[in-house]
Amino acid sequence: MKIHIESQRATAMVGELSPDGNYMWDGYQWIAAQPQAAVASVVQQPAVQQPFMAQPDPFASGLDSTPLPLAPDASEAGGGKATLRLAVIGLVGSLLLAGVGFASYEFVIDPWLDPDPYTEDKFVSSVGDTLTQEQVVSGETDGWSCRVELEISTNDEIFGEMDIDLDTKMSVNRDAALIETDMTIRTGGFPIPVSGDFWLSQEEFAMRSMDESQRTVFESMDGEPATVLLTDSDTMGSESISFCFLHHMAATSLDNGEDLDFTSSAERFPNDDGERAVKVSMEQDVEGGIMSISWFFDAEDNLIGAKATNDTGMELLMTITNEKLSKPSWVDSAPSGPFALYLDEDIWTNETHRTMTIEPQFNATYKLEGAQIVLYSEETDAEGNDIMTLLSKVSATEALDSSGISISVEGDSLSNCTFFYNDTEPMLEISYGDTIRMECEDNGDFNQLRDYEFGLANANDQIAQEMDLEMPWVSPFMTIISILGAVLLIRKRFE
Numbered sequence: 001m002k003i004h005i006e007s008q009r010a011t012a013m014v015g016e017l018s019p020d021g022n023y024m025w026d027g028y029q030w031i032a033a034q035p036q037a038a039v040a041s042v043v044q045q046p047a048v049q050q051p052f053m054a055q056p057d058p059f060a061s062g063l064d065s066t067p068l069p070l071a072p073d074a075s076e077a078g079g080g081k082a083t084l085r086l087a088v089i090g091l092v093g094s095l096l097l098a099g100v101g102f103a104s105y106e107f108v109i110d111p112w113l114d115p116d117p118y119t120e121d122k123f124v125s126s127v128g129d130t131l132t133q134e135q136v137v138s139g140e141t142d143g144w145s146c147r148v149e150l151e152i153s154t155n156d157e158i159f160g161e162m163d164i165d166l167d168t169k170m171s172v173n174r175d176a177a178l179i180e181t182d183m184t185i186r187t188g189g190f191p192i193p194v195s196g197d198f199w200l201s202q203e204e205f206a207m208r209s210m211d212e213s214q215r216t217v218f219e220s221m222d223g224e225p226a227t228v229l230l231t232d233s234d235t236m237g238s239e240s241i242s243f244c245f246l247h248h249m250a251a252t253s254l255d256n257g258e259d260l261d262f263t264s265s266a267e268r269f270p271n272d273d274g275e276r277a278v279k280v281s282m283e284q285d286v287e288g289g290i291m292s293i294s295w296f297f298d299a300e301d302n303l304i305g306a307k308a309t310n311d312t313g314m315e316l317l318m319t320i321t322n323e324k325l326s327k328p329s330w331v332d333s334a335p336s337g338p339f340a341l342y343l344d345e346d347i348w349t350n351e352t353h354r355t356m357t358i359e360p361q362f363n364a365t366y367k368l369e370g371a372q373i374v375l376y377s378e379e380t381d382a383e384g385n386d387i388m389t390l391l392s393k394v395s396a397t398e399a400l401d402s403s404g405i406s407i408s409v410e411g412d413s414l415s416n417c418t419f420f421y422n423d424t425e426p427m428l429e430i431s432y433g434d435t436i437r438m439e440c441e442d443n444g445d446f447n448q449l450r451d452y453e454f455g456l457a458n459a460n461d462q463i464a465q466e467m468d469l470e471m472p473w474v475s476p477f478m479t480i481i482s483i484l485g486a487v488l489l490i491r492k493r494f495e
Contacts, residue, residue, distance in 0.1 A: 114266035115278040115299045120254050123264070123280050126301045127251035133241065136172055137231055139224035143324040145171040146244035153313035162187040168240040170230065171325045176201040177226040178325060181237035196236045198469060199331050200225040205340055205362055206331040207467065213330060214337035216467070219429055222363040229362075235469040243318050247295050247303060250282060269296045269304055271319060277304060338462035339366055339430065343455055351447050352415070352440040354454045359432055361466055366430040370459035371396040373419045373436050375409060375452045388463050391452055396421045396436075397428075404439075413448055415440045430456070 016025050017033055024033040118126070136144055147169040155161045163186040171178040178199050185192040197208040202225065206215040221228075230238055253260055260282040267279040277296040293308045308316040340362065346355040360366070374393040381387055392409050399405045399421040406418045417440035424433045438454050456464040 114276055115297065117264040117266065118278055118280050118297070119264070120262050123262070123295075124251045124254055126297055126303070127247050129301065130247065130303050132248060133245040136244075137224075137226050137241075139172060139174045139177075139226040141172060141174070141322075143173055143322050145169060145321050145323045145325070146241070147319045148240040148243045149317045149319075150240070150243075151313075151315040160187065166240070168237040170237070170241055170244070171323065172226040172230070173325045175225065176325055176327070177229040178328065179229060179235060179237045196469075197328070197330075198229060198235060198237075199328060200229045200362060201327070204331070205364070205467065206334050207469070208330055208334065213334035215331060215334035216337045216340050218362075218364040219367050220365045220426075222365075225362075232469060243306075243308075243316060244320065246293065246306065246308075250293070250295075267296070270307055270317065271305070275304060336460065336462075337467075338458055339371075339456060339464035340364065340467045341430070341456070341464050342466045343436075343464070351449045352438075352442045354438045356436050356454060358430060358434040358436070358456070360430065363432070365426065366458075368396055368421075368423065368428045368430055371430060372457045372459070372461070373399055373421060373438075374455055374457045374463065375417075375438075375449070376455065376457075376463055377451055378453055390457070390461060390463075392417070393457065393461070394419050396430075396456070399436075404437075409440060409449065413443055415443060415448060417441075 017023065018030065022033055023030040131141060131144060135141065148166070150164075150166040150168075152164045152166075153162075154164070165184045165186075167182045169178075169180045171180075176199070178197070180197045181195060183194040185194065195208075195210060199206040202218070202221045204215060204217045207213065229235060230241055232238060250260060254262065263281045265279055265281075267277060268274040269277045275296075275298060277298055279294050279296055281292065281294040283290065283292045291308065291310045293306065295306045296304050298304050303320055305317065305319040307318070308314070339360070341358055341360040341364075343356040344359055346357070349355055372393045373396055375391040377389045377391060379387045379389075392407055394405045394407060399419045400423060404418040404420040406416060409415050409417045417438055420435075420437040420439075422435040422437065423429075424431065436454070436456065440449060442448065458464070
């Protein structure tokens with residue numbers, strides 16, 4: 001009976017449309033409605049229910065009223081899929097837009113921001129606007145710095161296979177110069193660090209090497225600090241300055257019509273900042289090896305640096321700025337040092353009669369007041385340090401008198417000695433050309449003072465000496481850098 005009633009209900013609903021008009025019951029399942037059926041459903045009017053009148057229950061009490069299958073709701077059935085489609089389309093669209101934007105910037109906008117490549121004439125003209133080496137070492141600038149980072153791998157006859165990393169920064173203005181050098185030498189994989197910093201101004205010289213420092217104060221200085229410091233071949237790091245001016249040599253060669261395989265293109269400068277630049281490259285055969293050199297100019301045609309490599313293992317990165325030079329903080333805290341000067345001994349002197357001509361280092365002068373003429377002994381300890389011990393001393397200003405100042409000196413035997421100071425212009429200053437003289441009684445023994453040195457000392461009993469601006473054991477490595485760095489080779493080629 002139950003099955004019969006359900007069958008009747010299903011049969012009675014044949015052709016009935018779902019509430020949204022999109023599906024029709026065929027007696028077994030809901031199928032998509034035909035257009036005309038949907039239209040008919042809209043035209044057909046439902047039966048009007050009279051108010052307050054009971055409607056007959058199509059299913060008598062006690063009969064099973066199992067619900068018929070529900071018509072699918074198109075809005076709910078397809079809503080999830082539609083939302084997913086929209087999300088996918090949106091994501092794909094966003095990616096496409098981002099890709100188009102990136103491609104537009106990378107291939108259209110970004111190249112517009114790069115400087116235009118140079119011609120040979122443009123390169124020569126731009127180089128002509130840069131400072132020359134002569135201008136820099138003469139201090140004709142308010143601010144200039146050049147940093148040279150050099151890597152060399154070589155097989156030396158003496159030292160064998162080794163790698164050298166050199167980082168030198170030279171800074172200059174009208175009143176001061178600074179050289180900062182860090183070097184690492186690797187032989188057999190063992191690193192040897194070396195460092196040296198040198199500061200020179202019109203008032204002082206200071207040096208720092210391997211965490212030891214000293215400072216000497218002048219009365220005055222004749223000449224430009226940059227000229228004195230950067231042209232002193234003994235100053236560790238000064239050999240790197242030629243790398244900072246290779247562009248002038250290249251421009252001169254192009255002007256003379258030499259073929260240097262010139263090319264130019266836009267390329268970012270290969271340092272940490274990666275500044276936009278135009279690159280000018282030249283490649284040439286140097287002593288049988290290929291040398292490639294590139295210079296980089298910014299959008300305002302300012303030289304910002306260079307890069308060079310060769311097929312023997314050299315890599316060079318040079319950076320130039322107009323950075324203002326300021327005194328390093330370590331200078332003022334460095335311990336006070338002696339007069340920086342050299343004493344040239346007269347050839348006619350002996351152990352009892354000596355004459356020394358004063359040649360101050362850095363063309364400096366010092367106050368004569370407080371200076372002393374001294375006799376001292378000098379020994380070297382087990383670690384190679386010089387130990388100086390004063391024997392006798394007199395005031396340099398008191399020795400200005402034509403009769404000098406006399407004291408008794410105890411050598412191999414007691415001897416009376418007279419010390420003289422001959423002052424030249426500028427007066428009352430220790431300056432170039434001044435002399436100190438010693439005359440002692442020989443008592444028949446000209447060698448009685450053979451164990452003692454003759455010199456000058458400051459008020460702190462620090463004996464004057466020439467400042468060593470290099471480490472002797474490092475010099476061979478710096479020579480290798482000068483040669484393998486191709487400074488001389490490139491200069492020879494350009495000249």
